[in-house]
Amino acid sequence: MAEVRIAGLRKRYGSVEAVRGIDLDIADGEFIVLVGASGCGKSTTLRMIAGLEEISDGEIWIGDRLVNELPSKERDIAMVFQDYALYPHMSVYDNISFGLRYRISDRAEIKRRVEQAAEILGLTPLLDRKPRQLSGGQRQRVAMGRAIVRDPLVFLFDEPLSNLDAKLRVQMRTEIKRLHNRVRTTFVHVTHDQVEAMTLADRIVLMRNGEIEQIGTPDEIYSTPKTAYVASFIGAPPMNLIPAIVDRSAKPMVRFGEVSLPLSDALSARAGPDGRKVTVGLRPEHFVTLGPRSGASASLPIKVDVVEPLGSDTLLFFSLAGVEGIARVPPEQAVRQGERMMLEPNLDRIVLFDAETGKAL
Numbered sequence: 001m002a003e004v005r006i007a008g009l010r011k012r013y014g015s016v017e018a019v020r021g022i023d024l025d026i027a028d029g030e031f032i033v034l035v036g037a038s039g040c041g042k043s044t045t046l047r048m049i050a051g052l053e054e055i056s057d058g059e060i061w062i063g064d065r066l067v068n069e070l071p072s073k074e075r076d077i078a079m080v081f082q083d084y085a086l087y088p089h090m091s092v093y094d095n096i097s098f099g100l101r102y103r104i105s106d107r108a109e110i111k112r113r114v115e116q117a118a119e120i121l122g123l124t125p126l127l128d129r130k131p132r133q134l135s136g137g138q139r140q141r142v143a144m145g146r147a148i149v150r151d152p153l154v155f156l157f158d159e160p161l162s163n164l165d166a167k168l169r170v171q172m173r174t175e176i177k178r179l180h181n182r183v184r185t186t187f188v189h190v191t192h193d194q195v196e197a198m199t200l201a202d203r204i205v206l207m208r209n210g211e212i213e214q215i216g217t218p219d220e221i222y223s224t225p226k227t228a229y230v231a232s233f234i235g236a237p238p239m240n241l242i243p244a245i246v247d248r249s250a251k252p253m254v255r256f257g258e259v260s261l262p263l264s265d266a267l268s269a270r271a272g273p274d275g276r277k278v279t280v281g282l283r284p285e286h287f288v289t290l291g292p293r294s295g296a297s298a299s300l301p302i303k304v305d306v307v308e309p310l311g312s313d314t315l316l317f318f319s320l321a322g323v324e325g326i327a328r329v330p331p332e333q334a335v336r337q338g339e340r341m342m343l344e345p346n347l348d349r350i351v352l353f354d355a356e357t358g359k360a361l
Helices: 042-050 092-097 107-121 136-148 166-183 194-200 218-223 228-233 265-271
Strands: 004-013 016-026 031-035 057-062 077-080 154-158 186-191 203-208 211-216 240-247 253-256 259-262 277-282 287-289 300-309 314-320 323-329 340-345 351-354
Touching: 004 042, 016 042, 016 057, 016 211, 031 042, 031 194, 042 057, 042 077, 042 154, 042 186, 042 203, 077 136, 092 107, 092 136, 107 136, 107 166, 136 166, 166 186, 166 194, 186 194, 194 203, 194 218, 203 218, 203 228, 211 218, 211 228, 228 240, 228 277, 228 351, 240 323, 253 277, 259 300, 265 351, 287 323
Parallel strands: 031 186, 031 203, 077 154, 154 186
Antiparallel strands: 004 016, 004 057, 203 211, 240 253, 240 277, 253 259, 277 351, 287 340, 300 314, 300 340, 314 323
16 A cells, blocks of 8 residues: 655647646555546646646656656556446456456466455356346446456556446445455545535545645535635535625624524634635525525525425425525425515525635635
8 A cells, every 4th residue: 555646737739738736646545546637737737646647747656666767567556447447348256356367477376366355345146147148337346347357556546437227337436445444455536426425535636627626524615615606616516606796784694685694603714805706605405494474684585486305305396595505494485486475584694705816705
């Protein structure tokens, strides 16, 4: 096992800079997930770690070795690709053992490693089958098995679940997490799926435009986003982001048109002067519905545009200050489309962002 250290990493394609000087330290045995929208630089970063992309500037260390100039085969890494990359004419056993045959001459040792990997991944009954006889999830497990047998310092996963259907993605997330718990090797996983990032990662690295927007545990990223972009990207549904103005004419408040909400002492201290433009962030689950006529002093009058029952809860879509909002409420609360009612937000869970910079206050 080994730590990975990235310092000032850059990648340029002509005049386009895809990765813009990122710094990242990954601890030995840590599960790191690089997440972000398409084109943010996450896959390019992974490919530079793997040695599949040339580095324009910066350094990559794996353990105590600077690997900038080392070819992939000398970096002691194993990579699992999005498209599995299996040999269709070979059996599962031969696919898993293929890379080993060029590194190890002892057939008994190869057999031991393949059988151990197959046992870990539940592939033992499938070792004689060809890839065409396997499901998508089984093929992905074969690709993972091929990586396991190499016993690498670092596992790299390049969107390995994106070709699977929704049910299989859930199953394979569990398989990958179980694998990490068992082998305790450093994992670097790339995905555009924020649910995948939240469920797998020890820490999430959220990227945007070739830069790191925030690094943190899933709980830190979800509960205390450092920018409005992070708040909008993480969460399903994402955080409500509503433009407002700081109002200190009486007690400290934020105002959406004719509607106001009081600020806690902590938020008031950070909100800035009267008239400052801010963005109010609230997660959909941090509302309480109060009915059509009743309401607390800190409540928002809304008209329900769409009701979306999900079984375990219900989503209410509404408009406030010209922005679409979403509230998540218990399924037993009977709410009808077109109904006017009050929403009481949990004032302790409000996050404020500067309207111009998007940074959390």
